Amino acid sequence: MAGLVKQLRNSSHLRWVAPALLVDWIVVIVVNLLAQWVELQYPYKRDPAHYLNDPSLQWPVTEEHVPAGPNSALDNYTFWLPVVVILVVGGIFKRSLHDVHHGFLVFMSSRTLMRVVVECLKNRVRKHSLLRLACTRRLILFPLQVGRLRPDFFSRCQWDAVAHACRGPLELVKDGRRSFPSGHSSTSWQAMLFLSLYLAGKNGAFAFAAPFPRSGFLQSRLLRFGLVITPLFLGTWICVTRLEDHRHHPTDVVTGSLIGALSALVMYATYYPSPFIFTAPPGGHCEDELSVMDKPRRVYGAKEADERDAWGYAEEGRVRLVEDAAEEEEEERQIRA
Structure with a gap:
């Protein structure tokens, strides 16, 4: 990490810094607060009396394989694991403050995008809200899914036919109305696909046209490919546990996974070159x-022209970039020394 500290003292390593990046972080924070507020709203309230004979809602409440909440297993897998990977790969192996910053920005922006979409779908915002046009069930793609009851809803509800009401704990019943889409699935696929793309962008696992100058043990294509797809297996396992725990219907899990995956893909493509294309x-x-x-x-x-290559650089500015690259390589040698 000493190399990162030296980079902070050397302005040549901070050419990528721009005021617009501060605005990006402000947007991430504001949208995250918005998602937090939407999460606190009471979800669309379906009348359980219409579903009393639905066998898909009669499952018992079971202990979760991957609990959510502060310092939970879900946090460890989908937050702290990506954070550690970014610090280790970008900070220790690559010694690049630029990469560490953009890694965190992509991870947090994709997580925020995923979260606000999921919360708007889970909770129908009330009529007096400014978000009514964005989050009401009239305009979303899955209008019949808002306020969908979890498979274990009636075990939570403890339905009283005489009072025509649930007798279960209020928070437990409220959470039972938030089946669609799966928050665990969206969170896991956002984090795990980000990790997969981030690692592929480092080791060239998906860049099939990339040459390998040497043929050592670490140059193995399958080794690199295996490292890259491992997070996807973890994300898939978390999704499967939501079905085993009777917390979600299959369509909840599929939709949540798509939201998380698209969020990670869009944000990664915004700040990083494609990991599938080898560019010299x-x-x-x-x-x-x-x-x-x-x-x-x-x-x-x-400062180059608007037309840029896959690196984000203009062709006419390549001479300066070559000089910058040589200068940075020399500075990195001095730092390591």
């Missing part, structure tokens, strides 16, 4: 570890 770095030099694959885009502040 400025100067055409390719390192043994495919360092060409690991540089985030210079999204803001580029």
Whole structure:
């Protein structure tokens, strides 16, 4: 981490910094607060009396395989694991403050996007809300799913036919009305697909046209590919547990997974080059570890023309970029020394 501290003292390593990045973080914070507020709203209230004979809602309440909440297993898998990977890969192996920053920005922005979409679908916002046009059941893609009851709803509800009301704990019943879409599934696929893309952008697992100058043990294509797809297996397992625990219907899990995956994909593509396309770095030099694959885009502040290549750089500015690359390599050698 000492290398990162030295980069902070050296302005040549901070060319990527732009005021617009501060605005990006402000947007992430504001939208996250908005999602938090939507989560506190009471979900659309369906009358359980219409579903008394529905066998899909009669499952018992069971202990969760992957509990949610502060310091929970879900947090460990979908928040702390990506944070540690970004710090280790970007901070220790790559020693790039640029990569660490953009890694966190992509992760948090995709997580925020996923969260606000899921919460708007889970909770129908009331009529007096400013979000009525965005979150009411009239305009969403799945109008019949808002306020969908969980498979274990009647075990939570403890339905009283005489009073025509639920006798179960209020918070437990409220959560039982938030089946669609699956928050666990969306969170896990957002985090795990981000990790997969982030790692693929480092080791070139998906860049099939990328050359490997050497043939050592670590150059194995299958080894790199296995490392990249491992997070996807973890995300899939979390989704399966939601069905085993009777917390969600299959369509809840599929929809939640799609929301999380699309959020990660869109935000990653905003700040990083495609991990599927091999593009020679400025100067055409390719390192043994495919360092060409690991540089985030210079999204803001580029002085070149608007037309840029896959790196986010203009062709006419490549001469300066080659000089910058050589200068940065020399500085990195001095830092490591």
